[in-house]
Amino acid sequence: MRNTKLFKALTSLKLTVTTLSLSMVVVFLGTMAQENMGLKMAVDRYFKSFFIDHIAIEAAWNKTTQLFGSTPDPLTPEELRHAKRWPVFPGGYLLGTVLLVNLLSAYYARFKWTWSKLGILATHVGIVMLLVGQLLTDLLSVESFLSLRVGDRKNYSESFDYTELAFVSSLNSKSNQVMSVPGWKLRQNKKIADPTLGNLELKVNQYWVNGVPQGPRSLADAFKLRQPSHHGEDSPVAMAVDEFKAFARDQDPPPRTVKDLKALIDDFGRVDRRLTAAEWLGIYQNQRGQGGDFVIRMITGQIAEFIATRGKEGPLTPREMANECRRFVEALKHRENPPDENVLRNLTSLINDVAAFCQQRDMTRFVRDFSAFVEDKKLQPSGADSGLIAKRYPWVEESPESLSMDSRNLPVASVELVDNGKSLGTYLFSARMISQEIEIGGKDTKVSLRPKRHYHNLYMTLIKLQFEKYRGTDIPKNFESRTLVEPSNSGAPRVVDIYMNHPLRYEGDTFYQYQMDSDQMRQASRSSAFQVVENPNWLTPYLGCLIVAFGLIYQFMAHLVGFVKKRKAA
Structure with a gap:
């Protein structure tokens, strides 16, 4: 068996060098592909597979060419997930398997036991443990997250992806x-x-x-947030949205198709848009909450009389009513006995407010823009x-x-x-x-x-959250969560501080402090998030590294002792 071409190929140093070289290429390409594919998909398609498909290679190539000034179009999520894929390059699992077989075959063919080679043997055993341990981690580990606000108590974590x-x-x-x-x-x-x-x-x-x-009212809220003119709840867009939401809430039956929704928006643009001057002024008093104010009632009464003297007793559009209010201001200024300057200023301010109120009820622009907004949404029933x-x-x-x-x-x-x-x-x-x-x-x-959900044999309650930022920035520096851990069995509860590089380990689960981003830190009510890893194989990497370290130290000391003995003998 040792003389066959296949066995010689499996034990050759050329295969080792080739496998390691290809591994370096896979690491580079996998790193480049992460921007377009995302971390999880890149890891799955490059390192947790026997072959890398041509779509994944294209994603990495596009990013690589950007380093040299090219600007290729990124692949869409549909292309990355659903396009036909052809294997074109060895993946992480294949390279790891070949490297493991090459290492074991070489030992079988060439290795002869002596105490002087214990270090080399230990080093390679540790490498084998690392390779096998990584495979077991990929197959057995489960990652999830646990989010808690102060006072929250949970016994489960939630999946990132499922x-x-x-x-x-x-x-x-x-x-x-x-x-x-x-x-x-x-x-x-x-x-x-x-x-x-x-x-x-x-x-x-x-x-x-x-x-x-999406529904009529949620679309209206989304439209309000998209408008550059939205500067508060008193802006024209905000007022129009609030009126539309009230109008939509009263519809029976509610719209079920996009066509019905557009018809609803058009109806809203026509409802109560032509009213008499007295009706406009009554709405103003009610909505401003000033219906009982004597001055308001007196001034609005004078506005109504002025409009009546102009022969405008019929229904008026919002724009027409606003213009009549402005004409009344001009008429006040040009009376034979105009009011005192301070009084005129106050009256002008009040009447202009009435005009602005009526003007805001002109929904022509709102109906046009909101209809276009709904059309762009491409809603599906x-x-x-x-x-x-x-x-x-x-x-x-x-x-x-x-x-x-x-x-x-x-x-x-x-x-x-x-x-x-x-x-x-x-x-x-x-x-x-x-x-x-x-x-x-x-x-x-x-x-x-x-x-x-992944349920655990404990209840965790967040008692306190501490966080630090780099001075003068919103960049997070350190997070620490004080938690109350209550075992589901008869164990005693205890207080545990979880912070960066200091996780909680409990019955095979590891709870790591998850770092918040700057947006979360600016929120008034902050929550703490923990990354939860269930990995039955978590000790294998530590053990593998210890064995490798032992092998290297043993081999170095063996050579050192031999060198010292030869020097003394000389």
């Missing part, structure tokens, strides 16, 4: 029954009949990887007809799939629930929304689309 449709029903006063369907099953848009759900079946009508449920979320949010705005580690995909699903062959309705579930209470099998069940 979701679940959870059904929670009460068993008794102290415990709940939880059944869940993994998000990847919902993503297949198929009928789901799981034994854990009993007689309940799910028919997934549509699934959005990242989306925002949810297809749901039951539940509070479906009634408030008839549409879904699909967002681009996020690949960044700093943001998450928040999926939306339209699902029909069928219990014992009877349809309970089609519900809209969103990772952005709270649970909905639905009667299933005679029980009130809370159903929600949420991040996948």
Whole structure:
């Protein structure tokens, strides 16, 4: 066997050098690809695979060419995830396997045991442990996060990347029954009949990887935030949005299609837009809360008389009413006996306020801009007809799939629930929304689309959060969380400080202090986040490094002692 060409190739030094060289190339390309692909996808496609596909190589190549002045178009999330992929380069798993086989084969072919070679043997055993340990970590470790505000108490963490449709029903006063369907099953848009759900079946009508449920009022709020003229709750846009939300809330039935929504916006632009002067002034008094003020009633009465003398007793548009108020100001200035200068200034200010109020009720521009805003959203009908979320949010705005580690995909699903062959309705579930209470099998069940939960044998309560910033900046420097850890068993509770490089280890779980970014630090109510890692193999890298260190020290000392003996003998 040792004389075969295959065995000689497996034990050759050329294979070792080639494997290490290719590993360096994979590390470089994987690093370059992270900007376009995101950290998780780059790690999966480069290091946790036997072959690297041509799409991943293209993502790395595009970034590499940018270093030399080129500006290629980045690949879209759809291309990165769903385009056909062809293997073109060895991946991390393949290179690691070849390197491990090469190392073991070389020992089998050439190694002869002597005490002088113990250091070399230990060093290579440590390297083997590191390679195998990394593979076991990839296969066995689970990462999640735990977010707590001061006073919060939880016994679970949540996944970064995976979701679940959870059904929670009460068993008794102290415990709940939880059944869940993994998000990847919902993503297949198929009928789901799981034994854990009993007689309940799910028919997934549509699934959005990242989306925002939208309704008339949420769209109006989003429109207000997008406008550069929004400088407060008294701005014209803010007032128009508030009026539209009140108008939309009173609609029965509410709009269910985008066409109905546009018709609603057009109707809003026509409702109560032509009123008599007395009606305009009455609305002004009521909305300003000054209906009982004698001066206000006197001045608005004079404005109404002035407009009547001009033959404008009929309905007026907002713009016409504002112009009449301004004409009344000019008429006051040109009277034979005009008011005192201070009185005239105060009256002018009040009347101009009336004019501005009426002018703001001209919704022509709002209707035009808001309609264009809705058109740009490209809303999709949810297809749901039951539940509070479906009634408030008839549409879904699909967002681009996020690949960044700093943001998450928040999926939306339209699902029909069928219990014992009877349809309970089609519900809209969103990772952005709270649970909905639905009667299933005679029980009130809370159903929600949420991040996948990992339960732990402890309850953690955040007592205090301390943070430090670099002086003069918002750049975080250090975070420290004081927590109360209560074991689920009979163990005694204890106070634990968790900070950077000082995690909490408990029954195979490690809780690391997760660093907040500058936006989180500026929030009034801050929360502390912990990265939770469950890794049964966490000791292997430490042990491997210790064995490598022992081997190198032993080998160095063996040579040193031999050198000293030879020198003495000479």
